[in-house]
Amino acid sequence: MTTVVKAPGEAAAEKRSAASGQPRGKSKSGSDGMVLNVFSHGFLAVWGILIILPLIWLVLGSFKTDVQIGESALSWPANWHFDAFPRAWDKGIGSYFANTLIVMVFSVPLTMLLGSMAAYVLARYPFRGNRPIYYFFVSGAMFPVFLALVPLFFMVKRLDMLNTFQGLILVYVAYSMPFTVFFMHSFFRTLPTAVHEAAVIDGASHTRIFFQVMMPMAKPGLISVGIFNVLGQWNQYILPSVLMQPQTGSDPERYMLTQGLIQLQYQMGYETDLPVLFAGVTIAMIPMLVVYLSFQRQIQAGLTSATLK
Amino acid sequence: MSHVANSKGRGGFIAGFLILPLALYLTFVIWPYIQTFGYSFTNWTGQSPTFDFVGLDNYSALLKDEVFRGALLHNLLLLVFVPTVTILISLFFAFMLNAGGRSGAGGVKGVAGSALYKVIYFFPQVLSLAILAVLFGAVYRSDEGGLLNGFLTKLGLVDPAHPIEWLNQPNFVLWCLLLVVVWHGVGFYLVLFSAAMQSVPKDIYEAALLDGAGRAQTFFKVTLPLLWDSVQTSAVYLGIAAMDMFVLVSTMTSGQFGGGPDHHSEVMATVLMRNFLYFGKAGYACAMGVVMLVLTLILSAITLRATRREHVEF
Numbered sequence: 001m002t003t004v005v006k007a008p009g010e011a012a013a014e015k016r017s018a019a020s021g022q023p024r025g026k027s028k029s030g031s032d033g034m035v036l037n038v039f040s041h042g043f044l045a046v047w048g049i050l051i052i053l054p055l056i057w058l059v060l061g062s063f064k065t066d067v068q069i070g071e072s073a074l075s076w077p078a079n080w081h082f083d084a085f086p087r088a089w090d091k092g093i094g095s096y097f098a099n100t101l102i103v104m105v106f107s108v109p110l111t112m113l114l115g116s117m118a119a120y121v122l123a124r125y126p127f128r129g130n131r132p133i134y135y136f137f138v139s140g141a142m143f144p145v146f147l148a149l150v151p152l153f154f155m156v157k158r159l160d161m162l163n164t165f166q167g168l169i170l171v172y173v174a175y176s177m178p179f180t181v182f183f184m185h186s187f188f189r190t191l192p193t194a195v196h197e198a199a200v201i202d203g204a205s206h207t208r209i210f211f212q213v214m215m216p217m218a219k220p221g222l223i224s225v226g227i228f229n230v231l232g233q234w235n236q237y238i239l240p241s242v243l244m245q246p247q248t249g250s251d252p253e254r255y256m257l258t259q260g261l262i263q264l265q266y267q268m269g270y271e272t273d274l275p276v277l278f279a280g281v282t283i284a285m286i287p288m289l290v291v292y293l294s295f296q297r298q299i300q301a302g303l304t305s306a307t308l309k
Numbered sequence: 310m311s312h313v314a315n316s317k318g319r320g321g322f323i324a325g326f327l328i329l330p331l332a333l334y335l336t337f338v339i340w341p342y343i344q345t346f347g348y349s350f351t352n353w354t355g356q357s358p359t360f361d362f363v364g365l366d367n368y369s370a371l372l373k374d375e376v377f378r379g380a381l382l383h384n385l386l387l388l389v390f391v392p393t394v395t396i397l398i399s400l401f402f403a404f405m406l407n408a409g410g411r412s413g414a415g416g417v418k419g420v421a422g423s424a425l426y427k428v429i430y431f432f433p434q435v436l437s438l439a440i441l442a443v444l445f446g447a448v449y450r451s452d453e454g455g456l457l458n459g460f461l462t463k464l465g466l467v468d469p470a471h472p473i474e475w476l477n478q479p480n481f482v483l484w485c486l487l488l489v490v491v492w493h494g495v496g497f498y499l500v501l502f503s504a505a506m507q508s509v510p511k512d513i514y515e516a517a518l519l520d521g522a523g524r525a526q527t528f529f530k531v532t533l534p535l536l537w538d539s540v541q542t543s544a545v546y547l548g549i550a551a552m553d554m555f556v557l558v559s560t561m562t563s564g565q566f567g568g569g570p571d572h573h574s575e576v577m578a579t580v581l582m583r584n585f586l587y588f589g590k591a592g593y594a595c596a597m598g599v600v601m602l603v604l605t606l607i608l609s610a611i612t613l614r615a616t617r618r619e620h621v622e623f
Contacts, residue, residue: 040405040420047402048429050492055432057456058444070452073459118330121323133327140338144553144605146578147598150355150591151344152337174337177330206322235437237556242586258439262560265443274447274454281443285436292435296428299435304501 055285062088062279069274084275085283091267092253093280096260103165103256104233107172111229112222114173115180116188120210122181123188124196134185140178145238153242163244163254171243172233179232180225183306187221188214224302227295234288237262257284348595355591367596377597380568380575383483384552387490387576388608392547395491396540399498402430404528406499407506408514427503430496438493438556445489446561449475476562479573486557486574490550498543505539506532544612552605553578577601 061069062084063077122134152171153162161167191214199209215222240256255263261284268277292299349367353360371377406423420426433441448456451474458475461467475485509532517527533540555578563569566583568576577597585594 037420044402044405044420044426047398047495048426051429051433051496054444054448054456058447061447070454073450073454073456074463114330114333117326121326125319125323127320127323133331136339137330137334140334142605142609143342144549144598144601146553146555146581147345147602148338148341149581150348150585150595150598151341153585154355155337155341170333171337174333177334177338181330206318207325210326231435235435235439237437237439258437261437261439261443265446265560277443278447281440284440288435288437289432292432293428296431300427300431300500301504303434303497304504 058278059282059285062275062282064275066272066274069278081275084273084279087273088264088276088280088283091264091276091280092255092260093257093264093283095253096255096257097283099165099254099260100234100257103168103172104230106165107169107176107233108226108229110169111173111176111180111233112226115177115225116184116215116218116222117210118177119181119184120188120214123185134181137181138178140175141182145175149238149242156243163247163251165254168240168243168256171239172236175239176229176232179306180229183225183228184218184221187218187225191217224298224305227291227299228302228306230291231288231299345595345598348592349599351592353592353595354589355585356589360592363592367593368600370593371596371600374580376568376572376575377577377580379572380577380580381600383574384554384576384604386483387487387551387554388548390487391490391494391551392544394487395494395498395547396543398491399495399502399543400533400536400540402426402495403499403502403506404532406503408524408527408532423503427496427500431500432496433493434497436493439560441489441493442557442560445485445492445557446476449485449561451475451477476574477570479570482562482570482574486554486561489557489561490554494547494550498547501539501543502536505536509535541613545609548608548612549605552601552608555579555582 057073060077063080063082064075065078065081068075068078118137122130122137156162156167156171159167161170195213195217196209199213204212235258236256237258240259241262244254244256244259246253261280264277264280268274350362350364351360352363352366406420406426447454450456450458452472453459453462453469455472455475458467458472462469462472467473473481476482513531513535514527517531522530554576558574558576558579559567559582561567562574564572565587566579568574568579568583577600581594581597581601584590584597
């Protein structure tokens with residue numbers, strides 16, 4: 001269970017060989033297999049519908065009118081209204097989306113850089129205190145975030161960074177450290193030492209070896225852990241809901257998308273404009289769907305291998 | 310590695326690469342964790358800069374706090390049901406996907422299209438809990454516009470004049486939330502178990518088949534023991550999720566930071582946040598954080614111990 005992470009091509013090739021490699025011989029216990037096959041497809045299909053149906057239903061809702069949504073859940077959009085999407089965007093989804101992007105443009109690369117730096121040194125340089133520091137980093141993943149919330153709030157406040165992007169960026173990076181260090185540590189350990197030694201003989205400095213030799217070699221690992229961090233930080237709700245509250249009446253709302261959706265839910269509860277809420281959720285879902293469909297093999301492999309280690 | 314280890318500038322390099330990550334991690338993660346323990350012995354409100362040391366007062370108040378005790382009970386209920394239900398369903402589907410197909414000469418096979426099923430099932434995992442909260446808030450709506458009530462009305466099971474108020478029924482609310490967690494989690498654990506099943510060498514299955522084992526027997530005697538490590542890990546992860554539940558409860562149920570109706574869906578995390586941000590009892594909230602930590606650690610220890618089996622090598 002060490003490296004389940006595969007390059008997409010590799011995984012696809014494996015799948016192909018699995019599909020064709022086994023002889024599709026004549027069914028030995030024919031009727032038994034047949035019944036079971038129908039049986040399993042039945043169950044599997046039902047669960048598939050249970051997953052997809054609510055999602056499609058929600059997306060369809062954004063094309064209905066509020067009255068139509070309230071009357072019956074099972075109606076098809078009578079007239080396809082597209083105006084809920086621009087309205088949702090103007091209600092704040094656009095700026096929440098932008099806020100989330102701004103934070104992540106900085107937090108994800110910074111997480112990757114700092115996490116890899118620490119993991120690299122800990123994985124490849126034996127020195128006194130190496131193990132304790134490694135366990136120190138990794139142990140952070142064991143504790144519930146609620147344990148830290150109250151002092152964290154006041155720490156960020158003392159640094160005058162409540163409701164600021166830079167505050168949230170630093171907090172995201174810090175809380176992504178345990179997993180990133182853990183994952184990259186095991187990745188750097190698997191890289192061959194010969195290349196490193198060759199670079200040393202050529203007179204390259206440690207820093208240069210890291211950036212020009214090791215980081216490019218660690219690319220598959222970086223991609224996996226990068227996707228994980230993108231998903232984790234994009235979906236984060238508790239940290240921003242504590243740290244990103246306007247502090248005075250004149251403070252701008254710097255909500256993240258997840259907070260913004262919940263905000264929109266309360267707002268639309270009063271204004272009774274559900275299509276706007278559904279359109280907002282649809283807008284929030286689309287990037288995740290795109291990322292997921294493009295990287296689904298790596299996402300599945302990355303998340304499972306991370307859990308099993 | 311030896312001459313790398315001794316080459317020039319090594320110490321400075323190590324320090325330089327570690328200092329920033331360590332500083333950030335210490336400031337925002339470790340130091341707050343440690344401070345929580347200290348604050349939990351004070352009557353700090355969070356507003357005033359001063360506070361008194363009150364010893365174990367917060368902890369004894371916690372013991373008497375009806376709301377917190379109810380929340381603790383709900384967390385424990387979820388702790389039993391979230392892992393059990395999720396793991397059973399995911400194991401069932403994982404086995405279906407990998408061994409539910411027609412048996413051919415090559416032995417037990419997965420169903421056709423198992424890759425497609427996995428893609429669909431896993432999707433909820435990449436959605437944020439905020440999206441789930443809005444989605445299921447709409448599914449559980451207390452009128453005919455809710456997906457669930459709409460269906461049940463159509464089937465004639467629910468009187469359209471009196472639809473079920475799923476999230477306002479004291480006896481239903483927690484189970485409604487449990488369903489959301491299971492809906493969200495099954496895909497992930499299915500993929501996890503599936504990966505573990507695929508790493509079991511095919512000849513073990515073939516040997517079992519040759520010995521005349523049926524599918525059920527194969528599952529209980531071969532598959533499950535080989536998967537035990539992953540099942541155990543999953544139980545811990547799901548248990549930790551069941552201790553949290555903050556996002557769903559605080560956004561889907563009524564009340565300040567959720568927990569309604571009448572504290573019937575309260576969990577420790579929502580009580581903690583209400584005490585901290587709404588009642589201004591920072592010290593008291595810290596004590597709750599410590600209790601949550603202790604319970605999480607106990608839970609992990611128990612799960613790992615109770616599910617310990619001989620490790621099967623293959």
